[in-house]
Amino acid sequence: MKNVLEAQVRLEVALEIMKRNKSTNSLDIEQVEKAIELLKKETTPAATEVEIKNCIICKENTGQLTLEDNALICETCAQVMSDQGHSLTLE
Numbered sequence: 001m002k003n004v005l006e007a008q009v010r011l012e013v014a015l016e017i018m019k020r021n022k023s024t025n026s027l028d029i030e031q032v033e034k035a036i037e038l039l040k041k042e043t044t045p046a047a048t049e050v051e052i053k054n055c056i057i058c059k060e061n062t063g064q065l066t067l068e069d070n071a072l073i074c075e076t077c078a079q080v081m082s083d084q085g086h087s088l089t090l091e
């Protein structure tokens, strides 16, 4: 991912230089623009990659602790649950 991002930045710089150079073929610029576009799709994280699972109890905080069934809970709720005596029943 990091390499793709660097490639995108380098192409953007190259594109700027090409645009400033009056002798650059407009088709060449188009090719680079398309390449940048494709790279941007790669560098924009897919929904699955950025998926942040919220706490299943308060549904506000980011879940940081994993329960047995892969459900995530935040530390605050984990603290509340442990105060209540390890009861994991969800209302």
Ligand SMILES: [Zn+2]
Binding pocket: 055, 056, 057, 058, 059, 060, 061, 073, 074, 075, 076, 077, 078
């Ligand atoms: Zn919570």
